[in-house]
Amino acid sequence: MKNYSIKDIAELSGVSVATVSRVINDNGRFSEQTKQKVLKVIEETGYNINYSAKSLRMKKSFTIGIIVPDIQNYFFSDIVQKIEKILFELNYSTIICNTGRDHKKEKSYIQMLKGRDIDGLIVISGVEKFSLDSIHNEKSIPYICIDREPLDKSDTIFISSDHFSGAYMATQHLIDQHCLHPICAFENANSTSTAQRIEGFKRCLEDNSILFDKENSLLQVSVQNLHNEEQLFPKLNKNNVDGIFAVNDYTASHLMLNLNKKDSIVPKKIKLIGFDGSPVCEFTNPSLSSIHQDTEKIAILSVEYLINLINKKTSYGQTKIVPVDLIIRKSTEMNNNLC
Amino acid sequence: MKNYSIKDIAELSGVSVATVSRVINDNGRFSEQTKQKVLKVIEETGYNINYSAKSLRMKKSFTIGIIVPDIQNYFFSDIVQKIEKILFELNYSTIICNTGRDHKKEKSYIQMLKGRDIDGLIVISGVEKFSLDSIHNEKSIPYICIDREPLDKSDTIFISSDHFSGAYMATQHLIDQHCLHPICAFENANSTSTAQRIEGFKRCLEDNSILFDKENSLLQVSVQNLHNEEQLFPKLNKNNVDGIFAVNDYTASHLMLNLNKKDSIVPKKIKLIGFDGSPVCEFTNPSLSSIHQDTEKIAILSVEYLINLINKKTSYGQTKIVPVDLIIRKSTEMNNNLC
DNA sequence: TTGTAAGCGTTATCAA
C-alpha cells in the first residue's frame, strides 16, 4: 500500500483534485453522485489526509500546544488529560510540552510550536510571568494562561483557581479546629499560585487577629531533604505550632510522613491541611484534609476560551477565577476522641 | 513582525533561498562569509523554520507519537515524561496520545499520526495486541511496543519489564514471610503485562507446592466498588488468606484502605504487596512493599531502538526484557514485634 | 457542478 494523495484519489475516481478536496471538506458544491464515487475510492484506498500540506496551505495546523511544568504532578496531569480529551473531540491534536520547569526548554518548545503553526497555546503554571516573546500584533498565537500570570494581561485570558480563597478557607478551618499558632509551609514561593496561597493564609491570620510575621509564620521546607531534616521539630516547638497549612498536597504529604515518623502527632498535636485534592490525600495516615481544585471546570473553560480566541469570538484581557472546595479529612480532626 | 520565510531571509541577505537552506541545515558547501551574513539576518528577523513545509518536502516530521492508555496513571506518566525528555534532546517533538483505553480513540489517533507523517511511534500498554493496521510493507511507520504485545512480532521491537519474574519475586517474598495461603488480586487480566504477572504468581505457588486453583487463588476486585464491598472479607476468610499479591499498586493501595478500615490487619493478619513502585507506596499505612519497574531503562531503550529502527540501524522482531526489583516495606513485615 | 492552476515554505537536483 502506497501513501495515496488527493491526486491519486482524483484519478481513481475520475474527477479533479479540487472536487476531491471539496468532498473531503464538505465545502463547496458537488453532486451526490460524485460524492459517493469519491468517498468510495477514499474508503477503498485507505486514503489519509496529509496534514503537513494542509497546514502549509491553510496556515492552520489543527494543533494546540500545552506548556506544562511536569506531567508527573497529579494536578497537572489531571488537567492536561482533561484538556486533551476535550480538544480531541473537537478534532484538534495536542502537543504536550513538558518543560521540567526549565526556562530554556520552554523557550525552545515555543519556538518549535510556532514553527508548527499551532493554532493556539495553553500555558499551565510555571515560575515567571509568561510572555510569547513576539511583538504584539496580528501574527501572534492566541493563548490561555492557567495558574500563571501573563506578562501582559491584555494579551491573553487568565484562568485560575481561587488560590487566595482556598488558602483562606484552609487556614480558617485550622483556626476553627482550635489551632492557635498555625503556620504555612512551602518549598518555594516562585509561582503565582503559591504566592496567592500564602497571601490567603496571611490575610486569614490577620482577620482572626493572629500575628503574622515572616520569620515565624512561614516555614520553608525542602521535600527532598525532609527525611533527614533535624531542624524541623525545634522550629515547630519554638513557635508552639499546632496547625500547618501546606501550599500543596505534595509538601503536605511528605511533611506528614516526617511528623508522624516517631509518634503520631498529626492531628493530635498538629493539624495539617494541604492544597490540590490529589489522590494521595486518601492514603496518608491520617487522611489529609485539602483544598480541592476543580480541574474539570478549568479544563472546559480553557478550551472554550481558547477556541473563542482563535475564532475571534471573545476578547482578550479577561480573568476567570474558578472556585475551590474545602475537603475535610482526618488530619485536621479535633481531639474529642482522645483516650 | 511578520512571519519571515526562507525567501525573505534570502532577499535580506542577498543570496538565494538554496543557500539559506544550506546554511540553516549546515549541509552542502558555502563560504564562511555568506554563512555569517545569513546567520545575522536570521538572528535579526527572528526567523522560524516552518515545519509543515519541511515535513511536506522531506516526508519526515521530526515527530514521534506516543500511544498511552492514561497519563493519570503514575507508571505511564513517569515513562512518557522520561521518553519525552530524551526525544526532546534529540530534537524530536512528541505527540502524546492519551487513549483512555478507548479503542476507537486509538484508531483515530493513529490515523491522525499517520497524516502527520510521524517518523516513529511508541505504544505503551493497552488491552489488545497492537497492530498498525497497514499492509506490511516499506511504507509502514517504525514502532516500538512497551508492555504491549504486537500482533506481529516481526513488525516491531517489544520492550517489557520482567512481569513474570517480578510477580514471582513478590509471591516468593510473601511465602518467605510465612504466608501459607497467598492469593493474587487484580481488576482485570486484559493486558499482556497483567496476564504475565498472574502467570508468575501461579508458577511461584507451584514451585512452592502450594495448590493454585482459579477459583480460590485469584481475587477479582473492582476498585471503584471496593469501599462498599461486603463480600471481600468472607472471601478472604473462607480461604484463610494471609497474603495478597496485587498486580499493581493502584489495586494494592485501595485494597489496603479497605482491609484496614476497621482493624489494622495488614500486615498482621494479611501481608500485602503491589507492583509498579509508585510513590503512593510510601504514603500508605503501613507502607506498601512492591515491585519496582525501571522506567528510566525502559525509556532509554525504547528511544534508542526506535531511532535505530528509523535509521534502519537495527532489525525488527527483537524482544527486550527489563529487570525489576523487589522493594520491601512494612506491608509484608513479619509479626515479630507483636505486643 | 466541476476543472485549472497558483501558491503555501521547504529541500534537492542540476547547472553555472
Added chain:
DNA sequence: TTGATAACGCTTACAA
C-alpha cells in the same frame, strides 16, 4: 561556492 527551479499535497480563486 552559489542560483534557478521542480516538487511535496493541499486549498481556493477563478474560469468553464
